[in-house]
Amino acid sequence: MRERELIKIDRNGTKHFRVWTCPKCGGKGKDSAWSKSGWYCFKCGGTGIFEHIEKEYTPEYLAKQAEKNRRKAEQEIADRKAAYEADPVKSYREVRFGDSGILYVVTEPNTYSIKEDLKADGAKWRPQMSRWTFTERPKKWQTVGIRFEDLYHVNEYGVVALIDKPEYQAVDEMIGKGKGE
Numbered sequence: 718m719r720e721r722e723l724i725k726i727d728r729n730g731t732k733h734f735r736v737w738t739c740p741k742c743g744g745k746g747k748d749s750a751w752s753k754s755g756w757y758c759f760k761c762g763g764t765g766i767f768e769h770i771e772k773e774y775t776p777e778y779l780a781k782q783a784e785k786n787r788r789k790a791e792q793e794i795a796d797r798k799a800a801y802e803a804d805p806v807k808s809y810r811e812v813r814f815g816d817s818g819i820l821y822v823v824t825e826p827n828t829y830s831i832k833e834d835l836k837a838d839g840a841k842w843r844p845q846m847s848r849w850t851f852t853e854r855p856k857k858w859q860t861v862g863i864r865f866e867d868l869y870h871v872n873e874y875g876v877v878a879l880i881d882k883p884e885y886q887a888v889d890e891m892i893g894k895g896k897g898e
């Protein structure tokens with residue numbers, strides 16, 4: 718049996734081969750790795766033969782593709798950064814920071830006992846912070862305003878990401894541990 722047959726060489730110099738050796742088992746047909754499911758390769762049914770096409774690229778073509786992909790990735794990052802510059806509020810919303818980019822974190826002692834009142838006033842529980850928060854400063858409750866930029870930035874990939882630590886940790890440090898629990 719022939720192992721492979723050259724079908725064509727395309728304009729990029731890529732060689733297209735018809736190959737009969739099963740790519741899953743390498744032509745063995747069975748292997749101890751599949752002993753639990755009956756030893757036989759499911760792709761070729763144990764024959765070791767599975768007709769398929771394989772391509773062999775020239776180094777020049779591979780280099781060209783790599784360069785193309787690199788440029789595309791660079792452009793995507795630039796686009797994401799530009800989108801953030803054009804509309805930072807969208808990024809606030811993505812991390813549910815409201816439209817002002819500021820969350821007012823409730824620092825009242827023992828918020829558990831007043832959670833129904835907070836809820837009634839429009840406070841939202843933010844699990845990432847383990848805190849009750851308002852998107853507008855409430856009159857009735859003691860809060861500390863945390864800016865989006867205190868916790869997030871647009872990273873090297875143009876993606877909105879936490880600056881250096883989880884929200885709850887950063888907020889604890891900003892407002893002092895123990896408060897609001």
Ligand SMILES: [Zn+2]
Pocket residue numbers: 739740741742743744745746758759760761762763764765766767
């Ligand atoms: Zn196989």
